[in-house]
Amino acid sequence: MSAADTATENVCVTLRNLLNSVQCVTGRVRDGECNESDGDFNLSNFWDTLNQAVKAVSQEATKVSLAFSKPPLPSQQDGERLADSVLKSVLSLSTVYYWLPKSRGVSLRQQVRDATVQVLEGLTQLLEVILSSPLQSLTQEQLMSTGGVWSACDRFIRLPEDNKAAALLVLTAQGGIVKDAIDELEQALSEAHDPFGDVLDDEEPRGNRDTYWSERDRRVVAACRGMMTAAAACLRKTTAAVRARGDADAPERAAQLDDLVDGVKEISPRVDDLALCLYPPVDYDAVENDVSKLAALLKKVLSITRRSSHFCGEAELTWVQFLEGAVDHNLQKAKNLIGPDS
Secondary structure, three states: OOOHHHHHHHHHHHHHHHHHHHHHHHHHHHHHHOOOOOOOHHHHHHHHHHHHHHHHHHHHHHHHHHHOOOOOOOOOOHHHHHHHHHHHHHHOOOOHHHHHHHHHHHHHHHHHHHHHHHHHHHHHHHHHHHHHHHOOOHHHHHHHHHHHHHHHHHHHHHHHOOHHHHHHHHHHHHHHHHHHHHHHHHHHHOOOOOOOOOOOOOOOOOHHHHHHHHHHHHHHHHHHHHHHHHHHHHHHHHHHHHHHHHOOHHHHHHHHHHHHHHHHOOHHHHHHHHHHHHHOOOOOHHHHHHHHHHHHHHHOOOOOOOOOOOOOOOHHHHHHHHHHHHHHHEEEEEEEEOOOOO
């Protein structure tokens, strides 16, 4: 083996060792636990230090990419120094992430963790691309991977600053998804037409009923759409209450927001399941099952809201009670229409 080949192999070994180390750190961040309690934790200081750590990783990723983008190849000593510097920035980022205690809110911690993992995975991809490409050339894939690290680092400036902001992100996103599902169903209803509706009774045989709603179908869809509308109203009202009165400074209040988020995150999948089985041909068994599951989930979320005293006061109890009644009404209406005697 020539001296040049030996030098290349040594640098590759250094990069592979760095890659393995970054992957180990990523796994620990993804699966590990943060501090249990506040202690002397300062949220403002945490964000300042975390952003500095993220900036350092971004700069180190840029250095690595540039070092292997053109001749000459870094010497073994320079390569080891570069790898040590990259690993130091990675360990610093993971250490700062671990400062964030559970008591500040699980929702906030999950979003910071996901952002941190995204940065580390981006760096992993960059190292893999460099190792799989000619070591003294700048490929399009390497450029894209470097940009991926930068993009992941830029995400940190958009992270929620506390657990209230983290909860609001989830609530707002869920509200948007549910609204889209309702709009799509209403659009389909407005465009659908039964070609035999004017001449045949609902029970008489007709053409391919897989492509349109019968009158009975439409009544069932209307009842289920009422349940979906109740879900949208639940999200809208709860979001407004959290925005106006929510507080994440005390651990018990952060925990109340986490309980709410846990329930709310299930709403849009339940709405989607219900909406899908409402399209022709309507599967009545599936509709009954899914509308019942959505109703139970909404009652659970409303119950959590009722118990969350820091953002649910006397004024909020009025709409909580109203929506509980609306959920029961729409569920009973749907079941009556689905039943064999409807």
